[in-house]
Amino acid sequence: MKKTLQHTAPAKGMHRRHFIKLLGGGIAVALTWSDLDAWAGPLARRADDNSIAAWVQIRENGQIAVFTGKVEVGQNIRTSLAQVVAEELAVPVNSIEMVMGDTRLTPYDRGTYGSLTTPTMGPKLRKAAASLKEALIDMAAVQWKADKSALRVKNGSVVHTASGKTLSYEALSKGQKIVLPLNDRVKLTPATEWTVAGTPVPKVNGRSFVTGGHKYVSDMVVPGMVYGKVLRAPAYGASLAEADTEKARAAAGVMVVKDQDFIGVTAPDPQTAANALARVEARWDTTPQPSKAEIFTYLKNNSEQRGGAENAAAAQKAFAAAPVQVKQHFEVQYIAHVPLEPRAAVATWENGELTVWTGTQRPFGVQEELARAFSMPKEKVRVMMPDTGSGYGGKHSGEAAVEAARLAKAVGKPVKVVWTREEEFKWAYLRPGGLIEVAASAESNGKLASWEFHNYNSGGAGIDLPYKSAVEHIQHHPSKTPLKQGSYRGLAATANIFAIESVMNDLAAKLKLDPLAFRLQNLEDERLKNVLQTAASKFGWNKNKPAGHGYGIAGGFVKNSYIATCAEVAYNEAANELKLVRVVAAYDCGTIINPLHLENQVMGCILQGLGGALFEEIDFEDGRILNPSLSAYRVPRFADIPPLDIVLVNRKDIQPAGAGETPIVGIAPAIRNAIANATGISLNTLPLIPQGLKKNS
Amino acid sequence: MKINVNSTEYTLNVPDNTSLLDALRVHLNLTGSKYGCGEGACGACKVLVDGRAVPSCITPVASVQHKSVVTIEGLEKDGKLHPLQQAFLDEDAFQCAYCSPGMIMAAVALKSRNPHPSRQEIIDAMQGNICRCCAYPRIINAISKA
Incomplete structure (x- = not known):
């Protein structure tokens, strides 16, 4: 770190450096300096990522600035991360200012996905805050010539316990950055002693959202900005044969950018840009593409064969010998994330440097994407991500950022690109469709005898069997996808756990065993057992159900958190009508950091999962998405929402896990199993009943 | 054309087929109303026109002349939230x-x-x-x- 500083700092800046000798604590020297940005230039390297200042700084006014490359997409980490820092530093949450997802100001971060913020960024920031607290106590000890064991922190100050005298953090740090290395052995406040973390702190910047004041990227305006639109192909696999852009140029202020297959327009307002784009006359060459009707055959035929023949033979042998067998295949359709704010970016070039604001879960990933697109060093690209209009795993990529930057470079002005809903449906990426084949068997005493499971294309998340089976053969076969596919909340766990929990239900039915008892009998994982029992008890699993009603249960775990979901449906046989009566879920993600927002996440996951469970599916034919609008693609609305009861299991003895994904996995199999219970019909597709029960029965 | 938004009279010069949503967001910089679908199917752009909630994305701005438009920015009164x-x-x-x-x-x-x-x-x-x-x-x- 010292080396970096000497390398980049001009000699005149040297006087700003201060060396403070500290005593004890295993730390010899605290190096602090001020005005780093002022002398090091706008795109300079940040403080070393292993230093406290990279993560937490005390402003001269006493505000605590916290730096993280993670981003806020509605999961409320701006609040929960502020809470854990406030806890370690003994300051109120409102004295924390979170600086998030800015490639210039925050340490490198791979991205906000995979439920990683809470288990990785939370501990990192706690460690940084605790290290800072330790340094502040050391600094006060030096100033007071006191033993640091006589000191403690309270409400943003170091307090000398005996005399009662205090020094505020800002009086100690004097606006300087504390670049001591993070102390890996620093003592953290245990969850049992938390007073700020673990409490229902409201969304920290909530007011700006209900007033309309918050600026999402799609709301942003920079001086001199124009609006960009990009010409899209009519189908996947189409290439531009020829294009006439003359008519598009007719309107005042319109500029047309053509570069090989890329055609874009800019205009002083979005309507003029859209009008101009509509006047581009283009002819496209298309190639035949697979359609929805043949998708599952296609995915299987184009999949990779994996080894493991011996294992497969063992599973098949055990299957053949077992008295109770279930053999099923499951079809899972492609679905869309539909973040309510579509992809958006504002890009501006200045002196060969590129600045982009964009709604993305991976600002550093987009920075690299831009650096590649324009063959420039990534240090000359700054990406910033204001709190954005959701993602659900659907905003890992930087398409709008690249398009805005491309247009901005060509027209020499800042450009904003906001995708339409249609573009978002057609040209973002989807949750993969998949085919799952399962053959499972049990002994007549209810013990699982064999488990053979093949997933074609969905992915490997959640594919492992949580239950104990004598023989297992489990494989994910990657395939060639005809549609753009990518990450989605819970990844393939929604598909895999749907299949696992459906098969478990049907095995129990064949065995004439209670589905909950059958699961518990084959389970060793205490946390999964606990959520299953907790949900069942809250639901009243053992209570008699009204005639025509069905109960279903499902559970699972991914990424170190556990969900169990119970559903009740009512089936009116005469009318062939099905109603979701209620849902109960129990969830355990270890220590709870914010129960208010955790419950919100679990609720959102379950209800969003209702869409994929019941009716969401992308329809496509020959490379064209046929339902690219919210009037054609159905997402859950108010009338779809059943009464929902959520039990949060707070395990203060277990490190917190991320909660934005796992709760989605239980709802589809729970409803499916409830339908089977009520009607005797085993539905093995996701969505279960896109046209209502009738079509599928 | 003239429109009245949050009790203020504005004069606009916009392309013919401009929606009320674009007029608010782009021309008046009232960005609280959001674009979500462009077909009146998601409600993110809803504003009050003469007291009724309408999707501004499919409402031509020309149609609200001589009417009163209230957006999310117009709800707060003297620093007090609605x-x-x-x-x-x-x-x-x-x-x-x-x-x-x-x-x-x-x-x-x-x-x-x-x-x-x-x-x-x-x-x-x-x-x-x-x-x-x-x-x-x-x-x-x-x-x-x-």
Whole structure:
């Protein structure tokens, strides 16, 4: 770190450096300096990522600035991360200012996905805050010539316990950055002693959202900005044969950018840009593409064969010998994330440097994407991500950022690109469709005898069997996808756990065993057992159900958190009508950091999962998405929402896990199993009943 | 053309087929109303026109001349939030909150014609608004309690 500083700092800046000798604590020297940005230039390297200042700084006014490359997409980490820092530093949450997802100001971060913020960024920031607290106590000890064991922190100050005298953090740090290395052995406040973390702190910047004041990227305006639109192909696999852009140029202020297959327009307002784009006359060459009707055959035929023949033979042998067998295949359709704010970016070039604001879960990933697109060093690209209009795993990529930057470079002005809903449906990426084949068997005493499971294309998340089976053969076969596919909340766990929990239900039915008892009998994982029992008890699993009603249960775990979901449906046989009566879920993600927002996440996951469970599916034919609008693609609305009861299991003895994904996995199999219970019909597709029960029965 | 938004008269010079949403967002820089679908199917762009909640994305700006338009920015009075804005905060009735302005405007229209709606009346009135984060139960609570 010292080396970096000497390398980049001009000699005149040297006087700003201060060396403070500290005593004890295993730390010899605290190096602090001020005005780093002022002398090091706008795109300079940040403080070393292993230093406290990279993560937490005390402003001269006493505000605590916290730096993280993670981003806020509605999961409320701006609040929960502020809470854990406030806890370690003994300051109120409102004295924390979170600086998030800015490639210039925050340490490198791979991205906000995979439920990683809470288990990785939370501990990192706690460690940084605790290290800072330790340094502040050391600094006060030096100033007071006191033993640091006589000191403690309270409400943003170091307090000398005996005399009662205090020094505020800002009086100690004097606006300087504390670049001591993070102390890996620093003592953290245990969850049992938390007073700020673990409490229902409201969304920290909530007011700006209900007033309309918050600026999402799609709301942003920079001086001199124009609006960009990009010409899209009519189908996947189409290439531009020829294009006439003359008519598009007719309107005042319109500029047309053509570069090989890329055609874009800019205009002083979005309507003029859209009008101009509509006047581009283009002819496209298309190639035949697979359609929805043949998708599952296609995915299987184009999949990779994996080894493991011996294992497969063992599973098949055990299957053949077992008295109770279930053999099923499951079809899972492609679905869309539909973040309510579509992809958006504002890009501006200045002196060969590129600045982009964009709604993305991976600002550093987009920075690299831009650096590649324009063959420039990534240090000359700054990406910033204001709190954005959701993602659900659907905003890992930087398409709008690249398009805005491309247009901005060509027209020499800042450009904003906001995708339409249609573009978002057609040209973002989807949750993969998949085919799952399962053959499972049990002994007549209810013990699982064999488990053979093949997933074609969905992915490997959640594919492992949580239950104990004598023989297992489990494989994910990657395939060639005809549609753009990518990450989605819970990844393939929604598909895999749907299949696992459906098969478990049907095995129990064949065995004439209670589905909950059958699961518990084959389970060793205490946390999964606990959520299953907790949900069942809250639901009243053992209570008699009204005639025509069905109960279903499902559970699972991914990424170190556990969900169990119970559903009740009512089936009116005469009318062939099905109603979701209620849902109960129990969830355990270890220590709870914010129960208010955790419950919100679990609720959102379950209800969003209702869409994929019941009716969401992308329809496509020959490379064209046929339902690219919210009037054609159905997402859950108010009338779809059943009464929902959520039990949060707070395990203060277990490190917190991320909660934005796992709760989605239980709802589809729970409803499916409830339908089977009520009607005797085993539905093995996701969505279960896109046209209502009738079509599928 | 002239339009009245949040009790202020504006003169606009916009392309013929400009929507009320673009007029608000682009020409008046009132960006609280959001684009979500462009076909009046998600409610993110809802504003009040003469007291009724309408999707501004499919409302031609020319059609609201001589009418009174209220947007989310017009609800706060003297630094005090509208009861529905406050209720959304109190109930934590959002996640990404991109839908909140449209939700709140639709709820303001509902409450002005029906101050004590039942749960079912809330569902019926709000069916045109999508919360993709699915904070629906809390939104219903907020509307009930406001």
